[in-house]
Amino acid sequence: MELTREEESALKGEQGEIMEMAYRILVATGEATDAEKLIPIEWTHLSGVNYNTIGDAGEEFLSSISKDARVKVKTTLNPMGFDIDNVSNYGLDENFISKQLSIRNSYETMGVIPSFSCIPYEIFDIPKVGTQVAFAESNAAIHANSYDNLKTNKESAFSALASALTGKSPYSSLRKEDSPNVSIRMNVDNPNELTYGMLGYFAGKVGDISVNISGLGEMDNRQCKAMCGGMGTSGTCAKFIFGEDDSDSEKIDFDEKAMQNVHDELNTSEKGDIITLGSPQLGLEEISELAGKLKGRSFEKRCMIFTPRTIKEKAQKIGYTNELERAGCEILSDCCTCLTPLINKNDVDAVTTNSIKGAFYLKNSNGVDVNLKSLSRIIEDETR
Amino acid sequence: MKVLVSGKVEGVVLKSKNAINFLGTVDKKTGIISDKNHDLYQKSIKDTILAFPSGVGSSVGAYTIYSIKSNNTAPLAMICMKADLTVATGCALANIPLVILSDEEFSSINDGMKLSLDTDSVNPIQYQ
Numbered sequence: 393m394e395l396t397r398e399e400e401s402a403l404k405g406e407q408g409e410i411m412e413m414a415y416r417i418l419v420a421t422g423e424a425t426d427a428e429k430l431i432p433i434e435w436t437h438l439s440g441v442n443y444n445t446i447g448d449a450g451e452e453f454l455s456s457i458s459k460d461a462r463v464k465v466k467t468t469l470n471p472m473g474f475d476i477d478n479v480s481n482y483g484l485d486e487n488f489i490s491k492q493l494s495i496r497n498s499y500e501t502m503g504v505i506p507s508f509s510c511i512p513y514e515i516f517d518i519p520k521v522g523t524q525v526a527f528a529e530s531n532a533a534i535h536a537n538s539y540d541n542l543k544t545n546k547e548s549a550f551s552a553l554a555s556a557l558t559g560k561s562p563y564s565s566l567r568k569e570d571s572p573n574v575s576i577r578m579n580v581d582n583p584n585e586l587t588y589g590m591l592g593y594f595a596g597k598v599g600d601i602s603v604n605i606s607g608l609g610e611m612d613n614r615q616c617k618a619m620c621g622g623m624g625t626s627g628t629c630a631k632f633i634f635g636e637d638d639s640d641s642e643k644i645d646f647d648e649k650a651m652q653n654v655h656d657e658l659n660t661s662e663k664g665d666i667i668t669l670g671s672p673q674l675g676l677e678e679i680s681e682l683a684g685k686l687k688g689r690s691f692e693k694r695c696m697i698f699t700p701r702t703i704k705e706k707a708q709k710i711g712y713t714n715e716l717e718r719a720g721c722e723i724l725s726d727c728c729t730c731l732t733p734l735i736n737k738n739d740v741d742a743v744t745t746n747s748i749k750g751a752f753y754l755k756n757s758n759g760v761d762v763n764l765k766s767l768s769r770i771i772e773d774e775t776r
Numbered sequence: 777m778k779v780l781v782s783g784k785v786e787g788v789v790l791k792s793k794n795a796i797n798f799l800g801t802v803d804k805k806t807g808i809i810s811d812k813n814h815d816l817y818q819k820s821i822k823d824t825i826l827a828f829p830s831g832v833g834s835s836v837g838a839y840t841i842y843s844i845k846s847n848n849t850a851p852l853a854m855i856c857m858k859a860d861l862t863v864a865t866g867c868a869l870a871n872i873p874l875v876i877l878s879d880e881e882f883s884s885i886n887d888g889m890k891l892s893l894d895t896d897s898v899n900p901i902q903y904q
């Protein structure tokens with residue numbers, strides 16, 4: 393990768409340790425993705441916020457760099473481990489809370505917007521077509537490339553941080569025009585958001601950098617998000633290209649059998665003790681729709697709902713949160729199902745969710761069983 | 777062969793046929809793989825030369841690599857077939873040597889093999 397004289401100087405450490413580290417990460421990223429140069433980016437979205445995921449090493453690292461490091465471009469932030477408004481209801485220990493607040497403080501000191509959301513594409517204005525960004529949250533990177541006409545690598549937590557500190561990112565293949573080497577034909581009738589989540593998970597396993605998908609009908613926002621969340625969980629792929637593919641690329645069917653395989657891999661229980669909705673976090677449209685579906689009904693089990701703080705505030709004003717709480721929902725902002733420390737196997741055997749991404753991490757990281765159901769099935773089976 | 781993070785180490789290869797999602801499937805304190813569907817389930821990656829096709833999944837996996845290095849449960853080096861940003865940047869920050877091999881070179885590396893890796897050498901991989 394070619395560097396400018398100024399970039400070379402930073403890599404040699406002539407602009408301080410922070411810049412040296414940032415450029416070392418950018419160079420490794422660039423070499424890994426065959427980029428020929430670095431280019432300016434306008435927005436970064438960072439992962440690596442939840443103390444549950446980054447641990448003491450991450451907390452100490454951020455605390456140390458935040459003494460000097462400052463972001464150079466608009467930088468937003470993934471969810472953390474809890475909602476400070478109701479954290480006392482969930483039995484987290486004091487160490488967790490204080491370490492999480494230290495992480496929050498380090499990011500704020502560096503100049504990061506404390507959005508604590510995995511759906512930046514729903515809570516911030518989308519810049520003009522073709523804008524180069526650097527999104528670390530996998531579902532957000534895929535959404536940005538596939539639906540929002542933005543361009544990003546599927547950044548790692550560190551490459552996005554390096555981009556925030558330098559305002560640059562390697563000019564890798566996802567930032568250019570590319571042609572996917574695999575084309576998936578959607579061949580399942582009457583799909584719901586769970587189907588699309590499984591399709592995304594399947595696509596992430598067979599695709600490489602981007603994947604073509606044909607045979608899709610009209611999709612709603614929930615289904616688009618589910619597909620991005622699924623793909624981000626299983627692979628390195630970071631872009632859907634929609635439409636018929638006439639090229640010679642490999643064609644693979646996503647049919648009932650392929651879907652059943654994904655289902656069997658992730659669904660380990662026939663029922664759950666609690667329900668979680670939101671990974672990715674729910675947007676206002678989904679909250680509104682849920683409030684509508686719950687009119688006159690109540691959950692018979694605990695139901696945790698994850699949404700960004702800005703959405704929760706809007707939902708409060710409109711009256712949705714009252715309606716949801718009446719139906720027995722616990723509404724949590726700033727955090728998400730994925731990698732939540734609020735669910736653990738000492739208290740919970742199995743979780744019912746419609747999120748493929750949530751299912752993967754609940755199963756593998758939280759060690760609980762998962763019962764996969766679409767939202768309409770959840771409402772049918774679990775409320776009255 | 778492509779060098780993403782340089783270095784010099786000697787060790788025994790732990791080889792996996794499956795990609796690794798570092799976030800959530802690698803125990804930070806022990807380096808043990810916790811994913812029941814993974815071919816390295818219940819094995820520790822600590823102090824191995826870890827050969828696997830590529831990293832996959834959540835971008836926060838880079839912090840897991842940094843954490844296992846800080847906890848002394850990290851591999852000595854990593855060898856992949858496909859470069860991915862989570863592994864590349866995690867190794868860059870944690871200073872764990874990382875090389876990318878062609879499919880053919882990768883298939884000539886076997887589980888349990890002793891090898892030395894020196895990314896500055898003309899023949900970076902020497903079998904022992």
